[in-house]
Amino acid sequence: MEYMGIPDNPLRFPISKEEFDKAHYVMMGMYKLLILLFFVIPYLVLRVLT
Helix, strand or coil, X not given: CEECCEEXXXXXXXXXXXXXXXXXXXXXXXXXXXXXXXXXHHHHHHHHHC
16 A cells, blocks of 8 residues: 555554654644744844844
């Protein structure tokens, strides 16, 4: 059985497809929050202070 062209390999990912999808979405959300925290907020603060 394949998922998006990637064959199943229980030794590499011993989690279900649903658990992997949930972890993926959580990590993408954290990535976007970190981009906001480290790039956008300091930029806005510098724009306000100058």
